[in-house]
Amino acid sequence: MKKISSVLKKDIAHxxxxxxxxxxxxxxxxxxPKTIDDDAGECExxxxxxxxxxxxxxxxxxxxxxxxxxxAHALGDYMTMVLKQAGLNYVADFLQDHGITWSLCYxxxxxxxxxxx
Numbered sequence: 001m002k003k004i005s006s007v008l009k010k011d012i013a014h015x016x017x018x019x020x021x022x023x024x025x026x027x028x029x030x031x032x033p034k035t036i037d038d039d040a041g042e043c044e045x046x047x048x049x050x051x052x053x054x055x056x057x058x059x060x061x062x063x064x065x066x067x068x069x070x071x072a073h074a075l076g077d078y079m080t081m082v083l084k085q086a087g088l089n090y091v092a093d094f095l096q097d098h099g100i101t102w103s104l105c106y107x108x109x110x111x112x113x114x115x116x117x
Contacts, residue, residue, distance in 0.1 A: 030056035041066040072106035
């Protein structure tokens with residue numbers, strides 16, 4: 001596992017400030033691509049934990065893009081969990097099945113991070 005660059009650390013800090021994730025534990029790691037399902041990155045969440053894994057072999061610019069992408073997934077996953085806890089499974093399922101949750105969250109993350117990542 002490679003160390004996260006200072007640039008990526010700054011990006012994480014910036015995203016944490018402008019688009020905070022509501023998880024108690026947030027972990028971002030660069031990992032061997034063989035350990036993730038997607039070739040670029042993945043996000044795994046539970047109600048209080050978020051693990052973002054980014055392919056360590058891709059270049060820094062791409063890692064930054066993937067960070068933003070997975071950050072949006074983490075935010076969308078939380079929205080879905082909250083809707084389900086509120087008994088609104090049908091809303092959560094509709095939004096998730098149609099990719100609407102991720103699209104809204106990605107737009108929010110990109111708008112707030114745009115020009116700084």
